Amino acid sequence: MAAGGSYSIVEYFGGDGGYRCGYCKHETGNFSHGMWSHNMTVQDYQDLIDRGWRRSGKYVYKPVMDKTCCPQYTIRCHALNFHPSKTHKKTLKKVNRFLSKGEMPVERHDEGREGLLEDIKGRLKPFSSILQRTVAIAAGKTQSFLSGEPMVSAHEEGVHPPPQDPLEADHSDVQDISTSPDTDTTNSSAPTPAREDAAPAPEEKTPNVTPKPGKGADPSRPLGRKAKDIRKERRLQKEQQKQPEAKSSSVDPSPSKSSSNQPKSLEEFITESLPNDPLHRLEVRLVRSNPPSPQFKASFDASYQVYKLYQMVIHKDPPDKPTESQFKRFLCDSPLEAETAPDGPDVGYGSFHQQYWLDGRIVAVGVLDILPSCVSSVYFYYHPDFSSLSLGTYSALREIAFTRQLQKQSPKLAYYYLGFYVHSCPKMRYKGQYRPSDLLCPETYTWVSIERCIPRLEISAYSRLNENAHEGDACALKELGRVLVLHRRTVMPYVAYARKRKGSNDEKEVEQYASLVGQTCAERILLYRA
Numbered sequence: 302m303a304a305g306g307s308y309s310i311v312e313y314f315g316g317d318g319g320y321r322c323g324y325c326k327h328e329t330g331n332f333s334h335g336m337w338s339h340n341m342t343v344q345d346y347q348d349l350i351d352r353g354w355r356r357s358g359k360y361v362y363k364p365v366m367d368k369t370c371c372p373q374y375t376i377r378c379h380a381l382n383f384h385p386s387k388t389h390k391k392t393l394k395k396v397n398r399f400l401s402k403g404e405m406p407v408e409r410h411d412e413g414r415e416g417l418l419e420d421i422k423g424r425l426k427p428f429s430s431i432l433q434r435t436v437a438i439a440a441g442k443t444q445s446f447l448s449g450e451p452m453v454s455a456h457e458e459g460v461h462p463p464p465q466d467p468l469e470a471d472h473s474d475v476q477d478i479s480t481s482p483d484t485d486t487t488n489s490s491a492p493t494p495a496r497e498d499a500a501p502a503p504e505e506k507t508p509n510v511t512p513k514p515g516k517g518a519d520p521s522r523p524l525g526r527k528a529k530d531i532r533k534e535r536r537l538q539k540e541q542q543k544q545p546e547a548k549s550s551s552v553d554p555s556p557s558k559s560s561s562n563q564p565k566s567l568e569e570f571i572t573e574s575l576p577n578d579p580l581h582r583l584e585v586r587l588v589r590s591n592p593p594s595p596q597f598k599a600s601f602d603a604s605y606q607v608y609k610l611y612q613m614v615i616h617k618d619p620p621d622k623p624t625e626s627q628f629k630r631f632l633c634d635s636p637l638e639a640e641t642a643p644d645g646p647d648v649g650y651g652s653f654h655q656q657y658w659l660d661g662r663i664v665a666v667g668v669l670d671i672l673p674s675c676v677s678s679v680y681f682y683y684h685p686d687f688s689s690l691s692l693g694t695y696s697a698l699r700e701i702a703f704t705r706q707l708q709k710q711s712p713k714l715a716y717y718y719l720g721f722y723v724h725s726c727p728k729m730r731y732k733g734q735y736r737p738s739d740l741l742c743p744e745t746y747t748w749v750s751i752e753r754c755i756p757r758l759e760i761s762a763y764s765r766l767n768e769n770a771h772e773g774d775a776c777a778l779k780e781l782g783r784v785l786v787l788h789r790r791t792v793m794p795y796v797a798y799a800r801k802r803k804g805s806n807d808e809k810e811v812e813q814y815a816s817l818v819g820q821t822c823a824e825r826i827l828l829y830r831a
Contacts, residue, residue, distance in 0.1 A: 307638065309346075309826040310339040310787060311361070313814040322370050324726040330370030334817055335362040338636035339829070343650040346637060347672040348822050350375060352746050352776070355720060356670075356679070359636045363817060364721075366743040372763045373721035375741040377675065377748070380704040380717045382737050385567055389734075392694045393570045399690060401579045406689040472681055472697035472719065473731045567702050584658040585699060590668070591635040591652040600656065601633075603663045607684050608632065614685035632668050632680055646671065646707040646714065655700070657683075657692075667696050675716040676704040697735065722751075724758040742766040745774055746819075776819035781808070784815045787827040798830060 316334035321327070338361050346356070353375050354363045364373045385393070398404045565573070588597040605628050612623035635652035642650070650671050657665040665683035669676055678700055683692045697719070704717045722740055723729035732738075733755070739748035742765060749766040757764040782796030793801075795811060807830070815823040 307340065307342070308785075308787075308792070309341045309636075310829060311336045311341075311826055312339070312829045313810065315810060315813065316363075316365060324371040324723055324729065327370045332365035332369040333362045334365060334813075335360060336814070337361075340638065341636035342638055343640050343670075343672050345822060345826055346670070347674055349818060350672075350675075350677060350718065351741070352817070352819055352822075353741055353743060354818075356636070358631045358634045361636075367763050370762075371723050371725045372743070373723050374743070374754075374766075376719050376722035376732050376738055376751070377741075378701060378717045378719065378735040378738045379715070380676075380701050381708060381715055383567060383701050383705075383717075383735065384564060385570055385698065386734055386736075389694065389698055390570055392691045393698060394574070396583075396690055396692075396695050397572075397574050400581045400583055401574060401576055403580045472678065472693045472700075473728070567698065567705070571699065571702060581660055586656045586658060587648060587703075588654050588656060589639065589649075589651060590633050590654045591637065592639060593633070597654060600663060604654065604656065604666050607663055607666060608682050610685055611682040615688070632682075635670070637670060642673075642711075644711055644713075645673070646710045648707075652679075655696075655703070657696070659687075665692050665696060667700060669700065671707065671714075673711075674713055675718050676700060676707065676714070677718040678720060701735070724755070725762040740766055745769075745772050746776070747772065774819070776821050778812070778816040778820050778823065780820070781812055781815060783820075784811060784823040785825065785827050786811075786830045788830045792827060802830075 313336045314334070316332060318332075319329035320331045321329070322331040338356070338359050341356075341361075346354075346361075349361065352363070353366070354361050355375075356362075366372045366374075395406055399406075586596070588594050588600065590597050593601075605625055608628050609620075609623045612618040613620060632654075637651045639649055639651040648671065650673065653669050653671060655667040655669055656663050657667075663684075664687055665681070667681045668679040670679060671677075678697070681693060681696050683696075701717050704714070707714050717735070719732045719735060719738075721729075722732045724733075733751050736751065738751045740751055740754045741747075742749055743763070744765045745767040747767050749768075753768070754764075754766045757766060782794055782799075784795040786793060786795055786798045788798050788801070799808070811828065814828060818826065
């Protein structure tokens with residue numbers, strides 16, 4: 302229960318039907334459980350996403366991992382230990398060149414997003430008709446409960462769960478991750494000819510024998526060596542020669558960059574090469590979206606216009622599809638309560654928009670949830686004119702840096718959640734490049750490093766990631782009777798509700814719901830019963 306004494310209130314929809322998959326395009330292969338959240342505390346949502354749930358607007362869903370065609374694994378990045386890859390650094394330098402000098406990269410197709418575009422388009426369609434019917438009754442349900450008025454169920458109104466998983470975050474761009482700069486490109490199988498700077502062959506014990514044809518290399522000549530090893534040896538020799546010179550040249554020499562083994566931090570890469578007076582000024586502003594702050598309200602139309610352009614140009618939506626009401630439902634409405642805590646970040650917990658202002662106008666927006674243990678990325682959109690800047694990658698890096706900033710105020714807030722990792726869809730594997738990162742085991746709900754998961758996922762799209770066969774779900778359902786329900790404006794355990802509702806046949810549905818949210822959440826969250 303939240304600090305203010307309020308409960309999370311949900312309606313469970315189940316998830317027996319199969320729907321079109323946005324990843325592999327299977328017409329009936331997508332399976333997920335869903336529930337409508339009228340109200341949600343940040344701790345309850347934190348616990349739910351740590352059991353594989355995600356939200357879109359007020360709809361909360363969980364893929365049926367062992368049944369759906371493209372299993373979606375919750376992924377989190379260890380923000381404090383994150384080090385940008387070669388591609389990440391290139392993106393940061395590209396944006397900084399644009400800000401400092403106005404250099405705009407050559408336009409290119411945003412291949413990394415392609416896998417999600419049709420997925421989103423398919424998901425929006427069923428939401429539009431369903432949520433139009435629910436938005437009116439959903440808005441007042443929590444207030445009805447608090448004021449003592451009877452709540453109207455979505456089931457009573459004839460509303461059913463959306464047949465597709467809702468929107469999820471996407472921070473991809475062209476993500477051809479380069480190999481390590483230390484990768485040796487020489488042909489290791491070919492012998493390297495002896496060079497003048499190579500170590501001489503020993504003169505003693507060298508037999509003066511001419512080998513017969515086909516019997517191997519000439520033992521009278523030096524052994525072949527890799528060019529990489531020779532270069533390394535030469536580098537060491539030069540460093541050894543410089544050491545005595547450095548000692549005698551100065552009493553207190555200033556350390557050079559090469560002498561430091563500390564890599565640059567993410568924050569240093571973000572601000573690297575930016576002059577004091579750049580050609581373009583970029584400002585990142587955090588505004589609370591629920592309840593909407595004055596800053597959010599003042600910038601709402603400008604933010605919506607960027608979203609509309611993004612949908613039309615990037616997603617190829619017709620002009621009448623990305624409506625203002627749709628934008629509100631999916632990217633502004635949130636069930637999360639705004640909360641503050643003594644050990645929490647100064648901005649508080651809840652739902653926010655992180656706006657990217659370039660020279661006084663919004664060019665991109667990241668939709669975020671700030672939770673007790675993480676920053677969770679919900680969605681990201683940008684002005685199509687700036688698509689060549691790889692803003693998807695850039696925003697993810699900024700959000701990781703933001704998580705690190707919040708962690709200084711709230712020590713346990715140390716993770717950045719990127720949504721779902723879909724290994725069976727190659728275009729969605731880019732999320733695994735933000736390392737170190739973990740995937741959530743779908744059976745034990747424990748975290749496993751992605752390096753250990755990938756070999757298993759290469760064999761099977763669905764896999765139990767936890768290798769310990771004896772470990773189970775620590776929050777597995779044990780007592781159905783302790784599940785909290787809300788019935789006729791009264792909070793009661795399920796055992797009391799079952800006695801009151803003689804002949805009630807919803808035990809199977811309640812048991813399924815409780816097993817999915819876990820015993821801990823089931824005893825805190827109110828399950829609405831008509």
